[in-house]
Amino acid sequence: xxxxxxxxxxxxxxxxxxxxxxxxxxxxxxxxxxxxxxxxxxxxxxxxxxxxxxxxxxxxxxxxxxxxxxxxxxxxxxxxxxxxxxxxxxxxxxxxxxxxxxxxxxxxxxxxxxxxxxxxxxxxxxxx
Amino acid sequence: xxxxxxxxxxxxxxxxxxxxxxxxxxxxxxxxxxxxxxxxxxxxxxxxxxxxxxxxxxxxxxxxxxxxxxxxxxxxxxxxxxxxxxxxxxxxxxxxxxxxxxxxxxxxxxxxxxxxxxxxxxxxxxxxxxxxxxxxxxxxxxxxxxxxxxxxxxxxxxxxxxxxxxxxxxxxxxxxxxxxxxxxxxxxxxxxxxxxxxxxxxxxxxxxxxxxxxxxxxxxxxxxxxxxxxxxxxxxxxxx
Numbered sequence: 001x002x003x004x005x006x007x008x009x010x011x012x013x014x015x016x017x018x019x020x021x022x023x024x025x026x027x028x029x030x031x032x033x034x035x036x037x038x039x040x041x042x043x044x045x046x047x048x049x050x051x052x053x054x055x056x057x058x059x060x061x062x063x064x065x066x067x068x069x070x071x072x073x074x075x076x077x078x079x080x081x082x083x084x085x086x087x088x089x090x091x092x093x094x095x096x097x098x099x100x101x102x103x104x105x106x107x108x109x110x111x112x113x114x115x116x117x118x119x120x121x122x123x124x125x126x127x128x
Numbered sequence: 129x130x131x132x133x134x135x136x137x138x139x140x141x142x143x144x145x146x147x148x149x150x151x152x153x154x155x156x157x158x159x160x161x162x163x164x165x166x167x168x169x170x171x172x173x174x175x176x177x178x179x180x181x182x183x184x185x186x187x188x189x190x191x192x193x194x195x196x197x198x199x200x201x202x203x204x205x206x207x208x209x210x211x212x213x214x215x216x217x218x219x220x221x222x223x224x225x226x227x228x229x230x231x232x233x234x235x236x237x238x239x240x241x242x243x244x245x246x247x248x249x250x251x252x253x254x255x256x257x258x259x260x261x262x263x264x265x266x267x268x269x270x271x272x273x274x275x276x277x278x279x280x281x282x283x284x285x286x287x288x289x290x291x292x293x294x295x296x297x298x299x300x301x302x303x304x305x306x307x308x309x310x311x312x313x314x315x316x317x318x319x320x321x322x323x324x325x326x327x328x329x330x331x332x333x334x335x336x337x338x339x340x341x342x343x344x345x346x347x348x349x350x351x352x353x354x355x356x357x358x359x360x361x362x363x364x365x366x367x368x
Contacts, residue, residue, distance in 0.1 A: 005208075012211045026353050027352055070330065071331040074328055081292070091256075095290065099263070103267075107302060107321070109241040113234040113238065
């Protein structure tokens with residue numbers, strides 16, 4: 001458990017170092033995600049790596065534990081709304097309506113593009 | 129029991145322990161309610177934890193800074209949780225590899241729509257420039273959006289609030305919207321949730337379907353990259 005958490009933190013730390021080091025416009029944890037993914041893929045190729053947290057679903061179980069409660073992690077930032085009550089009193093309704101419309105439009109545009117592209121791909125595959 | 133309950137309160141209200149406990153306990157209750165209602169969209173645990181804790185802070189006259197000193201331990205885990213998204217991605221790598229082209233197309237379409245729609249609507253509603261800029265990165269995860277907001281000299285704390293509101297609304301709307309429009313491809317549904325509503329959408333997607341959750345988490349990570357690049361561009365083009 002501790003070894004698995006260490007591995008996750010180490011991936012994040014390395015991600016931060018890389019991002020800060022070469023000034024990438026990407027968040028450090030996203031680079032950490034890619035590093036952990038590469039490690040997991042490399043483990044399947046090289047038996048040498050399959051030890052410690054990379055053995056017996058160690059890091060997999062720790063990650064599942066974290067992700068099972070992903071919503072909780074947004075609560076502290078969300079409570080920050082108490083600092084913005086005066087602004088929300090002034091523009092709150094407009095902001096909420098705009099965000100709601102934008103979310104619906106974004107959901108529909110994304111899902112439609114995904115479905116059209118996957119249908120075109122399937123058709124292309126049938127022809128070839 | 130202390131002779132002076134007030135001094136006990138003064139001590140506890142300054143310690144991280146109290147606010148960490150309040151955060152986790154409130155969430156545990158909100159999550160239990162969500163589970164009891166079979167994960168009804170309106171029983172969103174983030175939404176209800178947020179107003180309950182917020183009301184508690186206002187009633188006790190506690191500042192957000194004091195609260196955050198305790199709650200930061202939970203907030204910090206957003207980073208490791210992002211890294212942990214590698215695991216569902218790894219476990220579903222075959223499904224992901226098979227859908228790489230639709231994902232890239234949907235990523236571009238969704239990311240552009242998310243930014244342009246909010247900037248154009250906010251301009252049309254006559255919101256102040258600082259508010260428009262703060263809303264622009266609202267579809268990416270909180271840490272990234274706040275970073276973008278800083279580089280635009282906008283208000284990162286307003287950005288954080290708009291990010292959470294967007295996430296909650298997306299998580300509430302996505303299931304009824306997709307059911308109503310008859311979309312049954314959980315890859316597409318999850319991907320849309322991740323683009324529009326980042327981590328809160330992803331948490332929702334994992335509740336509904338494992339594959340939807342995986343696609344949502346990929347969408348959220350990719351969107352973090354694309355939005356960081358697109359927002360400065362969109363703002364220069366759209367905000368006078």
